[in-house]
Amino acid sequence: MSRASLLFWQIAVAAIIVAAWHVASMTTLFGDPKTVRFFFSTPLDVALRIVKLFVSGEIWKHLEITLRETILAFLVGSVSGVAIGFAFAMMPRVAAVFDPYIKMANALPRVVLAPIFMLWFGLGIWSKVALGVTLVFFIVFFNVYQGVKETSPVILANARMLGMNGWQLFRHVYWPSAMSWMFSSLHSSVGFALVGAVVGEYLGASAGLGYLIHQAEGAFDVTGVFAGMVVLAVFVLLIDWVVTLIERRLLVWRPQEAQK
Amino acid sequence: MTAVDLAGVAVAFGVGESAYCAVGRADVAVSEHEFVAIVGPTGCGKSTLLNVVAGLLSPAGGQARVFGRPVAGVTREAGYLFQADALMPWKTALDNVAVALEVGGVRRAEALARGRDWLAQVGLRGFEARYPHQLSGGQRKRVAMAQMLIRDPKILLMDEPFGPLDAQTRALMGDLLLSLWSRDRKAVLFVTHDLEEAIALADRVVVMSAGPASHIVSEHVVDLPRPRDANEVRLEPRFHALQKAIWSDLRDEVMKAYSGAAAGAAS
Ligand SMILES: Nc1ncnc2c1ncn2[C@@H]1O[C@H](COP(=O)(O)OP(=O)(O)O)[C@@H](O)[C@H]1O
Ligand SMILES: [Mg+2]
Numbered sequence: 001m002s003r004a005s006l007l008f009w010q011i012a013v014a015a016i017i018v019a020a021w022h023v024a025s026m027t028t029l030f031g032d033p034k035t036v037r038f039f040f041s042t043p044l045d046v047a048l049r050i051v052k053l054f055v056s057g058e059i060w061k062h063l064e065i066t067l068r069e070t071i072l073a074f075l076v077g078s079v080s081g082v083a084i085g086f087a088f089a090m091m092p093r094v095a096a097v098f099d100p101y102i103k104m105a106n107a108l109p110r111v112v113l114a115p116i117f118m119l120w121f122g123l124g125i126w127s128k129v130a131l132g133v134t135l136v137f138f139i140v141f142f143n144v145y146q147g148v149k150e151t152s153p154v155i156l157a158n159a160r161m162l163g164m165n166g167w168q169l170f171r172h173v174y175w176p177s178a179m180s181w182m183f184s185s186l187h188s189s190v191g192f193a194l195v196g197a198v199v200g201e202y203l204g205a206s207a208g209l210g211y212l213i214h215q216a217e218g219a220f221d222v223t224g225v226f227a228g229m230v231v232l233a234v235f236v237l238l239i240d241w242v243v244t245l246i247e248r249r250l251l252v253w254r255p256q257e258a259q260k
Numbered sequence: 261m262t263a264v265d266l267a268g269v270a271v272a273f274g275v276g277e278s279a280y281c282a283v284g285r286a287d288v289a290v291s292e293h294e295f296v297a298i299v300g301p302t303g304c305g306k307s308t309l310l311n312v313v314a315g316l317l318s319p320a321g322g323q324a325r326v327f328g329r330p331v332a333g334v335t336r337e338a339g340y341l342f343q344a345d346a347l348m349p350w351k352t353a354l355d356n357v358a359v360a361l362e363v364g365g366v367r368r369a370e371a372l373a374r375g376r377d378w379l380a381q382v383g384l385r386g387f388e389a390r391y392p393h394q395l396s397g398g399q400r401k402r403v404a405m406a407q408m409l410i411r412d413p414k415i416l417l418m419d420e421p422f423g424p425l426d427a428q429t430r431a432l433m434g435d436l437l438l439s440l441w442s443r444d445r446k447a448v449l450f451v452t453h454d455l456e457e458a459i460a461l462a463d464r465v466v467v468m469s470a471g472p473a474s475h476i477v478s479e480h481v482v483d484l485p486r487p488r489d490a491n492e493v494r495l496e497p498r499f500h501a502l503q504k505a506i507w508s509d510l511r512d513e514v515m516k517a518y519s520g521a522a523a524g525a526a527s
Contacts, residue, residue, distance in 0.1 A: 157316055158346035160334050162360045162411065172359060176350040253350045255393040 018043045041223040049227040059231065065208040069125050069197035070239070073132025074190055080133070081140025082182055086174075088141075089148035106138045110196070114203045123204055132196025136189045140182055147181025148174055183250055190243050194236060209235065261327060263415050263447030264290040264313055268322030270473075271308050282308050284473030285322070288466055290415075293445040297458035299510055300468030301517035306451040307343065309468075310417045313449060314340050326415065339413035341404055341421045347392045353379060354388035357406045364411065378406040382436065398429040402436070409440065416441075416448045423453070430454075434461060434490035442487055455510060459502050460490045467509045470517035478509045 001009075024030040025042040053059040088095035114131055121127040151174060159173050201210025209232050216224025271283040283305040290296045298306050311317040312324050315335040324331040326338070347356050358375035362368060379388055382402040392400055401421060408416065421437075422430040434457060441448065452458050458465045459482055467477040482502060484493055493499055 152346075154342050154344045154346045155348060157314075158340065158342055159348070160316070161314060161338065161340040162363060162407070163334075163336065164363050168363045172348065172351075172363070176348070180350065253352075253391040253393070 039222065041226050045223045046226045046230060049223050050230060053227060053231070059212075062207055062209050062212050063231075063235065065125060066194070066197050066201065066210070066235070069128040069132065069200070069208065070190070070193045072125070072129045073196050074136055074193040076129065077133040077136025077193065078140050078182065078189060081137045082144050082178060084137075085141045085144030086148055086178060089145050095145070102138075102141075106142075110134050111199065111203075114200055117200070118204055123206060128197045128200030128205065128208070131200040132193040135192035135196045139185050139189045139192060143181040143185045144178045148178050151177045180251065180254070183247055186243055186247055187240065190239060191236070194239065198232065261292055262289050262325070263292045263294070263327060264288070264449060265325040265328075266309065266312065266322070267325070269309070269312055269319045269324055270321035271305065271312060271317065272320045281320075281473045282471055283319075283475075285475045286468070287476055288449075290447045290449055292414075292447050295441065295445075295448040295450065295461060295463045296466060297450045297452060297462035297464070298466045298468060299452060299455055299458050299506070300474070301470045301510075301514045302453060303517065303521075304468045304471045304474045304513070306468060307419050310340070310419050310449060310451060313415070314338055314417055335415070337413055338415040338417050339408035339411060341401075341408050341416070341418040343419040343421070343423060345392065345400055345404075347400060347403055347407070349392050351391075352388065353384060353390050353392070353395065353403045356392070356403055357410055360407050360411050374410060375406070378410045379403070381440070382406045398425050398433065401425065401433060405437070405440070414446060416446050416450075418448065418450045420452055421450075422457070430457070431491050437461065438488060438490050455503060455506060456494060459484075459499060459506070460488065460493050465502075465506055467506060467513065470513045470520060477513060478506075480506050 021040065022043050024036045025033050025040060027033060030036065110131060113134060117127040117130040121130055156173060159169055164172060198210035201208035202214045205211040209228060213225055213228035216228060266286050266288045269283060269286045273280045273282055286309055300306055308317065312319050313335060315331045315333050326335050351359065354372060354375050357378055358371040361371035361374060376388060379385065382405055384399060384402055387395065387399065422433045425433065438461060450461060462482055465480045465482060469475050469477045480502060484496065484498055
């Protein structure tokens with residue numbers, strides 16, 4: 001499919017959904033429009049609400065808080081994931097001792113931690129950051145751990161034959177290899193940082209997109225909920241796009257899929 | 261002086277009951293300036309022997325010496341061209357070559373200049389900024405060759421370096437190797453499964469027996485004149501005589517390896 005026709009179909013899908021939604025909330029085609037409006041609001045109302053959020057400037061504060069929590073959760077989770085993933089890959093005995101605990105911690109649904117984090121870190125941004133960190137850490141940790149352990153033995157042997165000592169092996173072989181594994185999980189780790197932030201806000205906060213949606217839900221303000229969700233979705237797309245740009249720059253050495 | 265001396269080297273993998281004796285007893289010597297090729301059926305322990313010389317693997321018995329000193333740790337004097345791709349995929353062709361000097365303490369600017377020069381010598385001018393995945397298999401081997409040679413090692417270990425390449429590329433690479441080698445005639449231990457390639461390149465061909473517990477079956481001096489053209493030399497009558505003589509040794513081992521593998525598969 002060419003780029004233009006792909007874009008056309010992508011927009012067509014959105015147009016059809018919005019059109020169906022509009023028809024359902026205005027005509028009796030899919031049942032009583034009043035009921036539909038109560039449960040789904042209308043596309044026009046949602047659009048107007050979004051415009052209002054931006055015109056009044058109210059939304060910027062929430063976006064900024066959510067973005068800040070996401071970035072902090074990503075940074076703290078990645079740095080600790082890389083450090084510990086590396087350490088465990090280099091020290092197999094330590095890794096073996098901690099293995100069941102890592103698995104246990106990772107199996108825990110993070111939502112149950114949210115109240116504890118609020119108790120420990122308060123209702124501000126840090127309890128949300130902590131929730132995001134528990135998600136990001138494990139993704140990065142497992143990737144880096146596996147990546148360093150599975151560093152190609154031939155590349156390693158070759159590097160040793162070239163005369164590399166321990167530190168040089170780290171710098172020229174282990175580190176780039178670990179980084180490539182971290183970056184290959186960049187999309188999911190950034191995504192989970194955002195999930196942690198929004199879920200944290202949803203469960204108790206005074207600002208942020210999750211808080212905004214939760215407020216609207218509390219007041220049965222369906223238009224507000226949908227407006228919040230649309231803003232959140234676009235926000236996610238934007239962040240994902242930025243991540244793709246960063247990834248392209250950092251992983252130029254990776255084979256790309258053949259260009260069509 | 262002997263550059264490489266393997267005296268009664270034995271190699272086993274694993275311990276106890278399940279140990280697998282890959283090499284039973286191998287005696288191979290390579291003089292300075294000598295090009296020795298090892299041929300043998302697949303799985304007989306050719307790569308294993310190179311790894312012993314490289315210091316990547318310690319033998320269970322016998323002794324490996326390099327320039328008279330027992331091998332301990334990685335052999336500094338040796339350059340190794342691996343069978344599989346061993347370039348760092350995250351470095352460009354130039355960086356892959358230059359890093360071999362940088363880790364030895366050469367300044368980066370000088371390492372890059374000499375790296376460029378070496379890439380040109382293996383016919384890769386203009387490919388400096390390519391990453392390994394942007395090069396063909398033959399080009400990657402050329403980069404690996406430059407990476408090995410830039411350190412100016414006294415011994416070259418090559419493990420079926422041209423194995424995965426197509427016939428034309430193999431022929432070209434053989435010629436390139438001969439022309440680079442003829443400048444200073446380093447000691448070479450060259451493993452191949454291709455008997456013709458071994459005769460075309462080497463001064464001496466060593467035939468290894470099928471495993472397990474493989475040993476050296478015979479040695480043949482290749483008395484073809486140098487400088488050689490790796491392709492045209494194949495047309496000479498002497499080449500065919502040598503090929504016939506060595507193949508009669510090698511064929512038995514290949515058959516043994518084949519029937520051994522068939523029996524193993526059947527059981
Ligand atoms: N790390 C290893 N562990 C166990 N067996 C090995 C190992 N490396 C090689 N072998 C076995 O030793 C024998 C010789 O291997 P190798 O030297 O790679 O053969 P080749 O002559 O094809 O290069 C083979 O039977 C192989 O299965
Ligand atoms: Mg081999």
